[in-house]
Amino acid sequence: MTTLTGTAGPAMRRARGSVRPRRDGLTGVSLALWIACAFFVFVPLGAILVLAVGGSQFGMLLEGDVVEAATNSLVSAVASALLAVLIGAGVAILFDRTDLPGRRPLRLLALTPLLMPPFVGAIAWLGVAGPTSPVNLWWRETFGAPLWSIYGADGVIFLLTVHSYPLAMIIVAAALRRVPSDLEQAARIAGASPARALFAVTLPLLRPALLSSFLLIAVGNLADFGIPSIIGLPERFVTLATLVYRYLQSGTVDDPLAVV
Incomplete structure:
Protein backbone atom coordinates (compact mmCIF):
# COMPACT_ATOMS: atom_id res chain seq x y z
CA MET A 1 0.00 0.00 0.00
CA THR A 2 2.83 2.36 0.80
CA THR A 3 4.55 1.71 -2.52
CA LEU A 4 1.29 2.11 -4.45
CA THR A 5 0.49 5.38 -2.72
CA GLY A 6 3.97 6.69 -3.24
CA THR A 7 3.93 5.98 -6.95
CA ALA A 8 0.40 7.21 -7.52
CA GLY A 9 0.88 10.48 -5.65
CA PRO A 10 3.34 12.15 -8.09
CA ALA A 11 1.37 10.87 -11.07
CA MET A 12 -1.82 12.40 -9.75
CA ARG A 13 0.00 15.66 -9.00
CA ARG A 14 1.40 15.75 -12.53
CA ALA A 15 -2.09 15.08 -13.91
CA ARG A 16 -3.52 17.93 -11.86
CA GLY A 17 -0.75 20.25 -12.96
CA SER A 18 -1.39 19.47 -16.60
CA VAL A 19 -5.06 20.48 -16.39
CA ARG A 20 -5.73 23.77 -18.15
CA PRO A 21 -8.94 25.85 -18.02
CA ARG A 22 -11.22 24.96 -20.89
CA ARG A 23 -11.88 27.67 -23.41
CA ASP A 24 -15.01 26.45 -25.13
CA GLY A 25 -18.01 28.27 -26.59
CA LEU A 26 -19.50 29.01 -23.16
CA THR A 27 -16.54 31.21 -22.29
CA GLY A 28 -17.24 33.37 -25.33
CA VAL A 29 -20.93 33.52 -24.45
CA SER A 30 -20.09 34.60 -20.89
CA LEU A 31 -17.76 37.32 -22.17
CA ALA A 32 -20.41 38.54 -24.62
CA LEU A 33 -22.98 38.71 -21.80
CA TRP A 34 -20.61 40.75 -19.62
CA ILE A 35 -20.03 43.19 -22.48
CA ALA A 36 -23.76 43.46 -23.25
CA CYS A 37 -24.67 44.06 -19.60
CA ALA A 38 -21.94 46.68 -19.27
CA PHE A 39 -23.15 48.47 -22.41
CA PHE A 40 -26.88 48.39 -21.75
CA VAL A 41 -26.75 48.91 -17.96
CA PHE A 42 -23.60 50.69 -16.85
CA VAL A 43 -23.24 53.08 -19.79
CA PRO A 44 -26.71 54.70 -19.33
CA LEU A 45 -26.27 54.84 -15.55
CA GLY A 46 -22.85 56.41 -15.99
CA ALA A 47 -24.29 58.98 -18.39
CA ILE A 48 -26.97 59.90 -15.85
CA LEU A 49 -24.37 60.35 -13.11
CA VAL A 50 -22.18 62.50 -15.36
CA LEU A 51 -25.13 64.72 -16.28
CA ALA A 52 -26.23 65.06 -12.66
CA VAL A 53 -22.77 65.81 -11.28
CA GLY A 54 -21.94 68.17 -14.12
CA GLY A 55 -25.16 70.13 -13.63
CA SER A 56 -24.93 70.21 -9.82
CA GLN A 57 -28.66 69.51 -9.56
CA PHE A 58 -28.70 67.18 -6.55
CA GLY A 59 -30.36 69.89 -4.47
CA MET A 60 -33.53 69.53 -6.53
CA LEU A 61 -34.16 66.15 -4.90
CA LEU A 62 -35.29 68.00 -1.78
CA GLU A 63 -37.60 70.46 -3.54
CA GLY A 64 -41.31 70.29 -2.83
CA ASP A 65 -42.59 69.04 -6.18
CA VAL A 66 -39.96 66.30 -6.36
CA VAL A 67 -40.69 65.11 -2.81
CA GLU A 68 -44.44 65.16 -3.53
CA ALA A 69 -43.98 63.22 -6.77
CA ALA A 70 -41.73 60.68 -5.04
CA THR A 71 -44.29 60.22 -2.26
CA ASN A 72 -47.11 59.77 -4.76
CA SER A 73 -45.04 57.28 -6.73
CA LEU A 74 -44.17 55.27 -3.63
CA VAL A 75 -47.75 55.20 -2.37
CA SER A 76 -49.29 54.23 -5.71
CA ALA A 77 -46.62 51.60 -6.48
CA VAL A 78 -46.72 49.91 -3.06
CA ALA A 79 -50.52 50.03 -2.71
CA SER A 80 -51.16 48.70 -6.21
CA ALA A 81 -48.52 45.97 -5.79
CA LEU A 82 -50.08 44.80 -2.51
CA LEU A 83 -53.56 44.71 -4.05
CA ALA A 84 -52.27 43.00 -7.20
CA VAL A 85 -50.51 40.27 -5.21
CA LEU A 86 -53.60 39.76 -3.04
CA ILE A 87 -55.90 39.47 -6.06
CA GLY A 88 -53.48 37.50 -8.23
CA ALA A 89 -52.66 34.99 -5.49
CA GLY A 90 -56.34 34.54 -4.65
CA VAL A 91 -57.28 33.93 -8.28
CA ALA A 92 -54.37 31.51 -8.77
CA ILE A 93 -55.39 29.49 -5.70
CA LEU A 94 -58.99 29.34 -6.92
CA PHE A 95 -57.92 28.10 -10.34
CA ASP A 96 -55.28 25.60 -9.18
CA ARG A 97 -56.61 24.32 -5.84
CA THR A 98 -60.39 24.20 -6.33
CA ASP A 99 -62.90 22.59 -8.67
CA LEU A 100 -64.20 25.95 -9.89
CA PRO A 101 -66.44 25.40 -12.95
CA GLY A 102 -65.12 26.96 -16.16
CA ARG A 103 -61.58 27.40 -14.87
CA ARG A 104 -59.90 27.33 -18.28
CA PRO A 105 -61.88 30.12 -19.96
CA LEU A 106 -61.84 32.11 -16.73
CA ARG A 107 -58.05 31.79 -16.56
CA LEU A 108 -57.70 33.17 -20.09
CA LEU A 109 -60.13 35.98 -19.30
CA ALA A 110 -58.23 36.88 -16.11
CA LEU A 111 -54.99 37.19 -18.11
CA THR A 112 -56.39 39.57 -20.74
CA PRO A 113 -55.18 42.79 -19.00
CA LEU A 114 -51.66 41.71 -19.99
CA LEU A 115 -52.66 41.97 -23.65
CA MET A 116 -53.76 45.62 -23.35
CA PRO A 117 -51.31 48.52 -22.96
CA PRO A 118 -51.97 50.38 -19.70
CA PHE A 119 -52.70 53.72 -21.37
CA VAL A 120 -55.27 52.04 -23.64
CA GLY A 121 -56.91 50.53 -20.57
CA ALA A 122 -56.93 53.95 -18.92
CA ILE A 123 -58.72 55.44 -21.92
CA ALA A 124 -61.23 52.57 -21.90
CA TRP A 125 -61.97 53.07 -18.19
CA LEU A 126 -62.57 56.78 -18.78
CA GLY A 127 -65.59 55.72 -20.82
CA VAL A 128 -66.81 53.62 -17.90
CA ALA A 129 -66.03 55.73 -14.82
CA GLY A 130 -65.02 59.13 -16.20
CA PRO A 131 -66.92 62.29 -15.20
CA THR A 132 -68.88 62.24 -18.49
CA SER A 133 -69.48 58.49 -18.62
CA PRO A 134 -73.12 57.35 -18.97
CA VAL A 135 -73.08 55.83 -15.47
CA ASN A 136 -71.86 59.02 -13.80
CA LEU A 137 -74.17 61.23 -15.86
CA TRP A 138 -77.18 59.13 -14.86
CA TRP A 139 -76.05 59.03 -11.22
CA ARG A 140 -75.53 62.80 -11.19
CA GLU A 141 -79.00 63.42 -12.62
CA THR A 142 -80.54 61.04 -10.08
CA PHE A 143 -78.61 61.82 -6.90
CA GLY A 144 -76.92 65.14 -7.66
CA ALA A 145 -73.29 63.92 -7.64
CA PRO A 146 -71.24 61.44 -9.69
CA LEU A 147 -70.96 57.88 -8.40
CA TRP A 148 -67.16 57.77 -8.71
CA SER A 149 -64.70 59.61 -10.90
CA ILE A 150 -61.68 57.59 -11.93
CA TYR A 151 -59.45 60.67 -11.98
CA GLY A 152 -57.01 61.01 -9.09
CA ALA A 153 -54.90 58.83 -6.81
CA ILE A 189 -56.80 14.43 7.29
CA ALA A 190 -55.35 15.72 10.55
CA GLY A 191 -58.51 17.76 11.05
CA ALA A 192 -57.59 21.15 9.61
CA SER A 193 -60.26 23.11 7.78
CA PRO A 194 -59.61 24.21 4.17
CA ALA A 195 -58.86 27.76 5.36
CA ARG A 196 -56.44 26.54 8.05
CA ALA A 197 -54.68 24.23 5.57
CA LEU A 198 -54.34 27.17 3.20
CA PHE A 199 -52.90 29.60 5.75
CA ALA A 200 -50.80 27.07 7.69
CA VAL A 201 -49.41 24.97 4.83
CA THR A 202 -49.84 26.52 1.38
CA LEU A 203 -49.20 30.23 1.95
CA PRO A 204 -45.95 29.77 3.91
CA LEU A 205 -44.58 27.73 1.00
CA LEU A 206 -45.67 30.47 -1.42
CA ARG A 207 -43.86 33.20 0.50
CA PRO A 208 -40.92 33.52 -1.96
CA ALA A 209 -43.30 33.73 -4.93
CA LEU A 210 -45.46 36.33 -3.19
CA LEU A 211 -42.44 38.46 -2.30
CA SER A 212 -40.88 38.25 -5.75
CA SER A 213 -44.15 39.14 -7.48
CA PHE A 214 -44.64 42.09 -5.11
CA LEU A 215 -41.17 43.47 -5.83
CA LEU A 216 -41.50 42.98 -9.58
CA ILE A 217 -44.92 44.64 -9.73
CA ALA A 218 -43.95 47.52 -7.43
CA VAL A 219 -40.90 48.38 -9.54
CA GLY A 220 -42.91 48.15 -12.76
CA ASN A 221 -45.73 50.34 -11.42
CA LEU A 222 -43.20 52.84 -10.08
CA ALA A 223 -41.99 53.43 -13.63
CA ASP A 224 -45.42 53.43 -15.31
CA PHE A 225 -46.20 56.60 -17.23
CA GLY A 226 -49.41 55.99 -19.18
CA ILE A 227 -51.86 55.53 -16.31
CA PRO A 228 -50.57 58.38 -14.07
CA SER A 229 -50.46 60.79 -17.01
CA ILE A 230 -54.01 60.09 -18.18
CA ILE A 231 -55.71 59.45 -14.84
CA GLY A 232 -53.56 61.33 -12.32
CA LEU A 233 -52.61 64.61 -13.97
CA PRO A 234 -56.18 65.99 -14.33
CA GLU A 235 -56.40 65.88 -10.51
CA ARG A 236 -52.76 67.05 -10.11
CA PHE A 237 -51.62 63.66 -8.87
CA VAL A 238 -48.02 63.84 -10.09
CA THR A 239 -45.61 60.91 -10.01
CA LEU A 240 -41.90 60.82 -10.77
CA ALA A 241 -42.54 59.55 -14.30
CA THR A 242 -44.92 62.39 -15.16
CA LEU A 243 -42.68 64.93 -13.41
CA VAL A 244 -39.73 63.83 -15.54
CA TYR A 245 -41.83 64.29 -18.68
CA ARG A 246 -42.91 67.74 -17.53
CA TYR A 247 -39.33 68.81 -16.93
CA LEU A 248 -38.25 67.56 -20.35
CA GLN A 249 -41.10 69.40 -22.07
CA SER A 250 -40.75 72.58 -20.02
CA GLY A 251 -38.96 75.53 -21.57
CA THR A 252 -38.46 77.22 -18.19
CA VAL A 253 -36.02 74.67 -16.72
CA ASP A 254 -32.32 75.24 -17.33
CA ASP A 255 -30.41 72.14 -18.45
CA PRO A 256 -33.44 69.79 -18.29
CA LEU A 257 -31.38 66.61 -18.88
CA ALA A 258 -29.24 67.30 -15.80
CA VAL A 259 -32.37 68.09 -13.81
CA VAL A 260 -34.03 64.85 -14.87
Missing part, protein backbone atom coordinates in the same frame (compact mmCIF):
# COMPACT_ATOMS: atom_id res chain seq x y z
CA ASP A 154 -57.55 56.14 -6.25
CA GLY A 155 -58.06 55.76 -9.98
CA VAL A 156 -54.32 55.44 -10.58
CA ILE A 157 -53.99 52.75 -7.90
CA PHE A 158 -57.07 50.94 -9.22
CA LEU A 159 -55.83 50.78 -12.81
CA LEU A 160 -52.27 49.87 -11.84
CA THR A 161 -53.75 46.99 -9.85
CA VAL A 162 -55.96 45.85 -12.73
CA HIS A 163 -53.06 45.80 -15.18
CA SER A 164 -50.54 44.11 -12.87
CA TYR A 165 -52.45 41.41 -10.97
CA PRO A 166 -52.11 38.90 -13.89
CA LEU A 167 -48.34 38.96 -13.35
CA ALA A 168 -48.78 37.95 -9.71
CA MET A 169 -51.28 35.32 -10.81
CA ILE A 170 -48.76 33.75 -13.23
CA ILE A 171 -45.92 33.72 -10.67
CA VAL A 172 -48.05 32.30 -7.85
CA ALA A 173 -49.67 29.70 -10.14
CA ALA A 174 -46.23 28.47 -11.21
CA ALA A 175 -45.18 28.20 -7.56
CA LEU A 176 -48.40 26.38 -6.66
CA ARG A 177 -47.65 23.66 -9.19
CA ARG A 178 -44.41 22.97 -7.31
CA VAL A 179 -46.17 22.63 -3.95
CA PRO A 180 -47.21 18.99 -3.38
CA SER A 181 -50.94 18.77 -2.77
CA ASP A 182 -50.22 15.83 -0.42
CA LEU A 183 -49.20 18.32 2.27
CA GLU A 184 -52.60 20.01 2.15
CA GLN A 185 -54.38 16.66 2.11
CA ALA A 186 -52.38 15.54 5.14
CA ALA A 187 -53.45 18.71 6.98
CA ARG A 188 -57.08 18.03 6.06
